[in-house]
Amino acid sequence: MKVIEIKNLVKIYNGSEIEVKAVNGIDLNFEEGEFAAIVGPSGSGKTTFLNMLGGLDRPTSGEVNIGGINIWGLSSRKLIDFRMNNIGFVFQAYNLIPVLTAGENIELIMHLQGRPKKEREERTKELLDAVGLIDRLKSRPNKLSGGQQQRVAVARALASKPKFILADEPTANLDSKSTTGLLDIMAEMNRKYNTTFIFATHDKRVMDKAKRIVTIDDGKVVEDKWQ
């Protein structure tokens, strides 16, 4: 089943003198349960593409249809709500809220969704258990290693039961062991919850784990292969 349908997506940055086409007419579809990597050299437009996909950066033209809804046709407020209910994010720098514990970081998004306390607590424990950090439920991010923080970030991204998860360079700050561990967990989550994962990455280890690799260069898809 098609989760994301991207039509002729364009993003142009207007500098003082020059115009930069960061994304130059991308057409792509992502199916439910995909484990895909967007790859390409630095400045190729991966992150810009991912941001437009996630409803964070407005495209100059084109459409991003998620579950049949063109997200860029929504009002700002509706877009925020849509993001909360349909899209999960994993950032390169983890970006956990430092004043909240691991459990509270995961619970926060469910709290914003208005889910009952009992359900929130149960799901938080389930997700922390799934990423192997149930014993760190009450630990603040500064008490966790980088790998552990990123695992909590993955659990947080899954908490809202999103249609897909966007991960921008999720392993860039991790050592080899943590990267392997994180990728295994994400693959397991992908399998267990059938959630679509889309990564923007340079990391060979992520590419090796991905089932589909979309290569972008100069804002265009130059290769789209399954492995």
Next chain:
Amino acid sequence: MMTYFKIAWRNLWRNKRRTLITSASIFFGVFFAIFMSSVQQGTMQNMVDNMVSFYTGYLQIQEEQFNENRSINNSFIPNEYLINSINSHNAITQYAQRLESFALAASELNSFGSMILGIQPEKEDAISGLSKWIIKGNFITPGSKDVLLGKVLAENLKLVLNDTVVLIGQGYHGVSAAGKYRVAGLLDFPLAELSRQVVYMDISNCQELFSLPGHLTSIVLMVSNPDEVQGAATLINQDLPDELRIYRWDELQPELVNLIEGKLASGKIIKGLLFMIIGFGVWGTIIMLMSERKRELGVLIALGMRKTRLTIMIIIESAYIGILGILLGVVVSLPLVWHLFINPLRVGGKIGETYTKMGFEPIIAFSMQPEVFYSPAITIFIMFAIISIYEIWYIAKLKAVIALRA
């Protein structure tokens, strides 16, 4: 909502030093403002109390023309209905009748112009504490034919106790007024001007001197609480005949009101400047705080927190800083101000003498009026409300994608 309070509270302690320094600046502002307002209001109230109890009372009933033209021709006879009306109002604690005029006070050797005050001795003493100024002799009793002289007047007339003073003047509608009286006591007021010219006598004696049986120039009224002045004035005014008018103390003492307003205004300017300096300091902290947390705010927006909720969370956080400063300021200043309210500071030296010469008790009094405490709190609240406009604006224009790069 509790989550926002929790996050805001924890955020507050992420940078303890900054929070404490910011709260401390608010604390000092609140403490200083409370202390300053308390001493200002206390001093002013003391001034008013002194003036009111010494002469004007909180309220005075006079004949309509008397305040403009202080002639005994503008006197009045109080009817029973008016006296009953005064007695029936609970707010009125005391009242005394006066007949006031001028005459020439003479002895064998000299004569001087003097102010004659016909009083109800016991009632007047209860209001103004007149007897405490007696330095020689005794206070007069109701119905007494004796008089009390100002000390300086007695010295000028070369009179001592039990001597006779002759009063010559003009009575009601030009009738000649003359009488001789025994000096029963000498009064030494802090204001030399008063001691130089006053002659007190029983009101019936005075009415006889000026051929004004039953006439008064004023009825002085006291209330238990200065806040009740206007209410009492309104009530009594309803029962007054057309030719009489009731005056509040501030209408009778416009110079004192101007002095008080001037002093309060200068205090407000100083407090305004103080809060402005604190306000800019707090604003600087908020700018720093928002800038440092830009990426985190971007993350929360990306995750799905609406900007309105995010704004509420940030406003709660800055409100905590304000509340902390206000509470500290009030809690620390309250016992100190209370202590000084109970034990006002005695003023000595030349300043004390100046106070005394002006007829005021030589003390620095403090006020415990609720306004002293809530006024700085409201100012801080307004300050934070203005600063929150910056927070609202900052979050409204915040773009998650840019914030995430911060």
